[in-house]
Amino acid sequence: MKLSVVIPAYNEALNLPETLHTIYRELKANNIEYELLVVNDNSGDNTIEILEGLKTVIPNLTWLTNHPPHNGFGYAVRLGLENFSGECVAIVMADLSDDPKDLIKFYSVFMEKQVDCVFGNRFSGKTTVAGYPKKKLYINRIVNRVIGWAFKVRYYDCTNAFKLYSRNSIEGLKPFMSPHFNLTVELPLKAIVRGYSYAVIPNSWQNRKNGTSNLKIREMGSRYFFIILYCLIEKYFSRGDFKKKW
Numbered sequence: 001m002k003l004s005v006v007i008p009a010y011n012e013a014l015n016l017p018e019t020l021h022t023i024y025r026e027l028k029a030n031n032i033e034y035e036l037l038v039v040n041d042n043s044g045d046n047t048i049e050i051l052e053g054l055k056t057v058i059p060n061l062t063w064l065t066n067h068p069p070h071n072g073f074g075y076a077v078r079l080g081l082e083n084f085s086g087e088c089v090a091i092v093m094a095d096l097s098d099d100p101k102d103l104i105k106f107y108s109v110f111m112e113k114q115v116d117c118v119f120g121n122r123f124s125g126k127t128t129v130a131g132y133p134k135k136k137l138y139i140n141r142i143v144n145r146v147i148g149w150a151f152k153v154r155y156y157d158c159t160n161a162f163k164l165y166s167r168n169s170i171e172g173l174k175p176f177m178s179p180h181f182n183l184t185v186e187l188p189l190k191a192i193v194r195g196y197s198y199a200v201i202p203n204s205w206q207n208r209k210n211g212t213s214n215l216k217i218r219e220m221g222s223r224y225f226f227i228i229l230y231c232l233i234e235k236y237f238s239r240g241d242f243k244k245k246w
Contacts, residue, residue: 003027
């Protein structure tokens with residue numbers, strides 16, 4: 001089964017070579033049919049030149065450019081989710097904060113358990129989390145606990161972008177609403193509310209080596225709240241209209 005890997009990238013020219021080479025080596029070593037789909041989010045650096053060079057040495061690498069005015073992490077991922085070619089798709093960050101070995105684990109669990117989605121949990125006690133800023137970590141833990149309580153699920157890393165979805169589940173989660181990082185919450189919450197099956201497995205995380213994160217907590221607070229509220233309304237008031245059709 002072909003795995004597409006969607007990688008949103010905004011000014012990640014310094015990180016993309018190591019990220020793409022490492023993912024490619026893991027996929028090749030495990031004989032997984034794949035597509036690497038980078039979405040260039042209108043970067044101001046030499047991302048395109050880097051990708052053109054990498055394409056000569058990494059098979060099945062393609063890219064799209066997310067043009068203005070629809071820029072932002074969510075828009076970039078959404079463009080990738082509208083254009084991937086595999087039977088399943090993983091969302092992976094361009095800064096190598098996600099361990100490519102975990103991507104193989106996600107895919108293996110997806111195939112073995114025949115679930116619709118595989119969600120990562122960086123805080124299971126069985127993983128390594130390195131360099132997470134203390135303020136963001138504190139807010140992250142509170143927000144994810146509140147989400148788990150509100151939706152009555154025992155999954156406490158909903159904001160983790162690193163997840164894998166079947167093509168059918170992606171189709172069933174449309175239309176997408178989030179233009180920014182709140183898409184990381186919209187996708188899993190819709191999947192849970194709409195009755196798609198999922199597995200949760202530990203995944204490691206390390207802070208980026210180059211550049212700075214594009215996630216600004218102060219700007220994102222109300223956006224996260226909006227999408228969480230939207231999914232809560234769907235859960236408690238939609239009367240199952242959007243549930244997975246078995």
